[in-house]
Amino acid sequence: MIVIVRKPLVAGNWKMHGSRASNAALVGGIAAGLARNAPLTARCDVAIFPTFVHLESVAAVAAATPIAWGAQDCCAEPGPGAYTGEVAASSLQELGCRYVLVGHSERRALYGESDELVARKFVAAQAAGLVPVLCVGETLAERDRDETHAVVARQLGAVLERAGVAALARAVVAYEPVWAIGTGRTATPAQAQDVHAFIRGRIAALDGNIAGSVRLLYGGSVKASNAHELCSMPDVDGGLVGGASLNAEEFVAIVAAAARK
Ligand code: PGA
Numbered sequence: 001m002i003v004i005v006r007k008p009l010v011a012g013n014w015k016m017h018g019s020r021a022s023n024a025a026l027v028g029g030i031a032a033g034l035a036r037n038a039p040l041t042a043r044c045d046v047a048i049f050p051t052f053v054h055l056e057s058v059a060a061v062a063a064a065t066p067i068a069w070g071a072q073d074c075c076a077e078p079g080p081g082a083y084t085g086e087v088a089a090s091s092l093q094e095l096g097c098r099y100v101l102v103g104h105s106e107r108r109a110l111y112g113e114s115d116e117l118v119a120r121k122f123v124a125a126q127a128a129g130l131v132p133v134l135c136v137g138e139t140l141a142e143r144d145r146d147e148t149h150a151v152v153a154r155q156l157g158a159v160l161e162r163a164g165v166a167a168l169a170r171a172v173v174a175y176e177p178v179w180a181i182g183t184g185r186t187a188t189p190a191q192a193q194d195v196h197a198f199i200r201g202r203i204a205a206l207d208g209n210i211a212g213s214v215r216l217l218y219g220g221s222v223k224a225s226n227a228h229e230l231c232s233m234p235d236v237d238g239g240l241v242g243g244a245s246l247n248a249e250e251f252v253a254i255v256a257a258a259a260r261k
Contacts, residue, residue: 006215008231008238008258009045009172011133012245013072013101013219018050020057027058029248031065037256041066044238044259047099048245052087059096070099070133073107076120078127089128100125101240103155104135105178115158122159126170133172133240134159135219136199140179148177149198156202165206172215173199174240180220182242189229189236192218196235224253231258 018026027048034040047068050058055071062069071092079088092100102125103118113121118134125132136155138148152175159167175195180187187195196216204211218230219240230236238258244250 006213006237007043007045008261009047009215009217010238010251010255010258011046011070011099011172011174011217011240012048012251013104013240013242014048014050014245015072015106015242016051017246018054020054023050023054023058024061026246026248027061027065027067030067030251031062033248033252034066034255037252040252040255040259044255044261046255049099049101055092055095055097063096068098070097070101070130072101072104074100074102074121074125074128074130076117076124078124089125089130093128093130097130099131099133099172101174102132102134105137105176105181109178115155116162118155119158119162122167122171123163126163126167131170131172133174133217135174135176135240137176137178137181137220143177143179148195152195152199153202156199160202160206165203165210168203168207168210168214172217174217174219175199176219176240178220182221184221186221186223186226186230187218189233192230192236193233196233200235222254224250224257227254227257228260231261237261 074089075086079090102121107113122132136152138151142151215237217238217240218236222239222241223244
């Protein structure tokens with residue numbers, strides 16, 4: 001029997017927050033918290049996602065720590081090229097990014113990103129050597145209409161169709177119900193597990209090994225007080241954390257909860 005151990009990942013999405021000074025303090029605080037509990041990063045990967053313009057200064061501080069960093073978005077076109085205002089995945093790679101978020105619900109809802117565009121960003125990220133963190137999730141109206149699985153299947157399907165299932169061996173998927181993001185209303189562990197198992201099942205239908213190894217994160221009002229029960233679910237391999245990632249103590253406590261998995 002093959003036993004697959006998925007190392008949890010806790011990722012902090014800083015959104016449009018932070019200054020050079022506050023970011024340096026936050027990285028320092030997280031690093032100090034992780035160092036106080038040295039085996040933590042042996043049992044849980046940690047990544048932070050500052051704004052594009054802060055990546056370089058954050059990288060300078062984070063480089064000496066076990067914290068990886070990534071961007072919140074990237075251009076769907078492989079760079080370089082005439083795409084004013086866009087940031088190429090290759091530029092992110094040059095800044096030492098390991099990860100990049102693609103298809104965060106705020107990008108989908110506020111900036112009209114389609115499943116197709118997100119799938120192209122996923123491919124562009126991997127082509128530059130980055131690990132895309134594909135965000136999927138339903139709105140409250142979709143959940144109320146019992147469309148959660150259909151929506152997640154469509155969002156995941158667009159990527160599977162364009163990139164192929166093998167690409168998921170070098171990716172992370174984050175399930176983030178839109179109604180739980182920044183609302184303080186978290187999915188119950190059972191609701192999270194249901195969708196995570198559904199996602200893993202869709203992937204397993206194509207490739208069992210990849211389904212067994214791909215990390216599936218839950219996002220949406222994750223905090224220190226609920227991280228352990230969410231991460232205890234068999235198919236929840238960590239969290240994508242927004243608000244609570246801006247507080248070093250809270251974020252480290254979430255890492256500790258995920259590491260206990
Ligand atoms: P939240 O955000 O933790 O503040 O709900 C999560 C996210 O948007 O990734």
